[in-house]
Amino acid sequence: MPSQPARVIMYTGAITGATGKVGHFNFAFPPDSMPLESGEQLGPISIAFETYGELNAAKSNAILVCHGFSGDSHAAGYKEGEKGAGWWDGMIGPGRAFDTDKYYIISSNCIGSCVGSTGPASINPINGKPYGLDFPLITIRDMVEAQRHLIDALGIGKLLTVAGGSMGGMQALQWLAAYPARVRSVIPIATAAKHSPQQIAFNEVERQAIMADPVWNNGAYYGGALPESGLGLARAIGHITFMSDKSMDAKFGRDLKSDKEPFKFTPEFQVEGYLRYRGNEFVKRFDANSYLYLTKAMDFFDLARDKPLHEVFRGSGARVLLVSYTSDWLYPSYHSQAIARAMKAAGVDVTYIEVESDYGHDAFLVEFAELTRLIKPFLEKSIKNAADAH
Amino acid sequence: MPSQPARVIMYTGAITGATGKVGHFNFAFPPDSMPLESGEQLGPISIAFETYGELNAAKSNAILVCHGFSGDSHAAGYKEGEKGAGWWDGMIGPGRAFDTDKYYIISSNCIGSCVGSTGPASINPINGKPYGLDFPLITIRDMVEAQRHLIDALGIGKLLTVAGGSMGGMQALQWLAAYPARVRSVIPIATAAKHSPQQIAFNEVERQAIMADPVWNNGAYYGGALPESGLGLARAIGHITFMSDKSMDAKFGRDLKSDKEPFKFTPEFQVEGYLRYRGNEFVKRFDANSYLYLTKAMDFFDLARDKPLHEVFRGSGARVLLVSYTSDWLYPSYHSQAIARAMKAAGVDVTYIEVESDYGHDAFLVEFAELTRLIKPFLEKSIKNAADAH
Structure with missing residues (x-):
């Protein structure tokens, strides 16, 4: 994809709490525009994101966390002047699954959203008014493309992992499909490779x-x-x-x-x-x-389109931890099972776990114990692989 | 319950089609009012209903069919001037599950509805205008109470069966609970004894x-x-x-x-x-x-209220055929299983069948083969019991 490299990374406030070392950043692309999957252009673009922990010298410990469709970049800790902890605070912090003593976690708000990133409520540069329905159709691929610019701007070549649930899981899958060489692993949770009619x-x-x-x-x-x-x-x-x-x-x-x-x-x-x-x-x-x-x-997301799904994953060296929940009837386990089968067929190193839970689709936002047990050793192996590769 | 016996049964048109011998009737209560479960009064009341087949001399072959919440009394055949077959046409007719050569089938529109029976669109006698929200809260018990007046007016002492799916199944259960001596059997399908929060x-x-x-x-x-x-x-x-x-x-x-x-x-x-x-x-x-x-x-329906469910069924001599569908996630099988367990505990002669189907809650309106296989012998045994009782 063309478009110039990002020029501005603006620190806007601190985040405190269990995680200790966190900061909130606001990121802006240069004022030229980004080509979208639809063929239209979007720009200028800003992306709100937060980071937790410290990037190591080798830049090998960076994790991208992607939120569900109504989420935002505030995944952990407490923002200045705000009461609510981040939506994955139970997963991100010292000693937690995404351990801020070991990893550098980036939580990015997606484009199209309304919580700091460019979306339909943003000003349309053509007429100086909010876009409204003049905002172009954006896709999961476009969201990942904007995130890729952010990761470039942060100087990170290869992410240790991309993790997310629901729409965040779609982004993790899209990262794997679009940039297999830029991810050491992905963790798609409670998600699907394409939306069903239901x-x-x-x-x-x-x-x-x-x-x-x-x-x-x-x-x-x-x-x-x-x-x-x-x-x-x-x-x-x-x-x-x-x-x-x-x-x-x-x-x-x-x-x-x-x-x-x-x-x-x-x-x-x-x-x-x-x-x-x-x-x-x-x-x-x-x-x-x-x-x-x-x-x-989300509805337009279809990772494979007219190809068999396994072809999307062929040749990927990334490891995959795929999680679904027994009582999640919005993203039933058969979606994840289809992804796991396709990954196996493509020779991908995938571990698929169906977690027993009564919490339905919300499980990935509330059931942290089992998810932590799965993610910790998975990340430890990934970081070891990263070290061995150096 | 008080209120005077019904006075008017008005024939309003013929129904033709596969079933042959059918007629459409309009039924009206006298202008006095019926007490409701809420304590309020409702009247005058009319109930639209259709009948198929002939009532035998012993009046022992009458079956009451109850529709789902958006249904109406047009369950079989074709009304004069209308194209659509009744909603259970595949189940009612010569040789069908509810065999019009053997049984007299009554299909009654419930009160509260808008298809011939008294409901919120009816004229409020107090001010001569449609009720709107001045219509009182009505319950499944009230619907059954109105049907009971209809059955009285038709001179039928004991129904061979009361059958229905979804809200119709709730009415079948309510008949069994409220009038165990007036039903020889009931067939509640894809239903629940009380609505879940979902x-x-x-x-x-x-x-x-x-x-x-x-x-x-x-x-x-x-x-x-x-x-x-x-x-x-x-x-x-x-x-x-x-x-x-x-x-x-x-x-x-x-x-x-x-x-x-x-x-x-x-x-x-x-x-x-x-x-x-x-x-x-x-x-x-x-x-x-x-x-x-x-x-x-439907939401207020709770057959047992504060009692254990089995107490509702205790002492009932009626036979029960209870059906649910594997893919019905709106009325999942566990609802029917709870009813079956309570009936067993109460000593009721219940047969519970979970039918394999991909059609979800709609299954009772589209999957006729298996339902027919279940209902035919069930009714044959019921009519034999009725004959033995004479």
Whole structure:
């Protein structure tokens, strides 16, 4: 891919907490544009990212962590002035799976998002207004391409691993497929090599929920009221798919809300109140158009397209740790099994583990013990391989 | 329950087709009101129903068939002037599972619905306007109570069986629990004795989709534009839950629509176009407020409440055929297994069969061969028992 090398890496604030040595950076491409998979151009581009730990002299201990579609670059520790720990704080820190005493972890927000990186809420240089639906279609390949520029700018030749769950797992797979020589290993978790019709269907009804909100106004709502009703509903639908039948039952049962109002289709069961609450919380932090673009990127993701999947992986020397969860019905294990089979057929050194969990798709965000047990020795072998290669 | 016996049974048209001997009736209660489980009153009440076959002299061959929440009384054959066969036409007719040469089949529309029976679109006698949200909360018990009046009016003491899938299966269970002496057997299919949080959650986001449509106008939309956008979206979400991951994959794959428009979040994948089409078709025939009331009735259904489930079934002499489907993830088999265990504990003569199917919850509406194989001998034994009892 052409486009000039990145010129600006801007430190914007510290991150403290269990991890100790962390910093938050804001990264900007030069003002020229990046070619997209669609054939369109996007630029200028900025990517928000955080780093934890220290890059070693050989630059052999760098790990890229990719978030799920509604995530951000804040994966660990605490940002100045903010209360919430990063979304993978249980996985990243001293002595944790991604051990900040040993590794240099980079957590990058993807393009198309709304949390520091260029997306539909960014200013369109053509008219000085937010893009809205003039933002071009972006794909998982485009996200990885932007990340590759970031990794170049950081002077890192080969990543020790690329790890991520859900849409983050797609990016890990895309890294392996597009840049096999730039990754020593990848850890795709709770993901798929292509979306099934059911996965597309859920994303589609969530998009419809947003687009049915009159406030959405064909994506041109910036500067005015936000399509909170539609976005909240989209998120509520999503939440059902992230949890398992069993985890919902354990969390809510058929308990009624304590502050239940008289019957008129207000929330009565606790699960109803929870879904509305989660929807309402989400609209404060996420952009509705980003929801549309990022779900579309997942739906269009198809690593192999018209080829057999194993051809995508042929010749790759990277090691792979592939994880799925027994109760994840949004990304059922058969998706990971198909990836594992294709990797085996391509001679890739892949370990596939189906982890027993009741937490559904959310498992990769809450079940840290087993994931840590799997990732620690996997990374130790990878870093040993890296040392041997020197 | 009090309330006067039904006075009016009005024949409104013929039904022809494979079944031959069928007629469509409209049934009305007297203008006084029926007490509801909520403590409120509802009246006057009408119930639309169809019958197929002939009631025998002993009135021992009557079968009540109960539809799913979006169904209607048109279960078999063809109505005058209409093209569509009834929703269980493959199950009802000469030589079919519900054999019209042997049995008298009654298919009743439930109250709360919008297809001939009293529901939120009916006229509220208090002000002469459609009820809208002034319609009282109705429950599965209320539906069965209204059906019981209908069965009384038809002069039938004991039903040979009550059969139904999904919400129809809840009614079959409620008949067994409320009127064990009035049913010789019941056939609950793809159903549950109480809704799980996941089932409530899906119904809730579907209700939210309707209520978020500004045209819904707090339920007071009659006589004006209908909340088609919200209702269509609710139905689209529902359709995902009715199908299985596998059946969606077989039907759509990742095929793109042939008339796909340029990228701007219009439907691109066939599955997206299908969901919008099904949503759009549905709004022509169903009332949005009925969708709210009937899904709420399902969510509130809890056959045992604070008792152990087996106590509900204790002392029942009725035989039970209980069916669930392997790929039905909306009403997973564990629901039926819990019912079967409770029935066994209560000494009920229950046969539980988990049928292998890829069709998900829709299976009871499309997989007729196996269901017919199960139901035929079950009914033959029931009718033999009925004859022996005489």
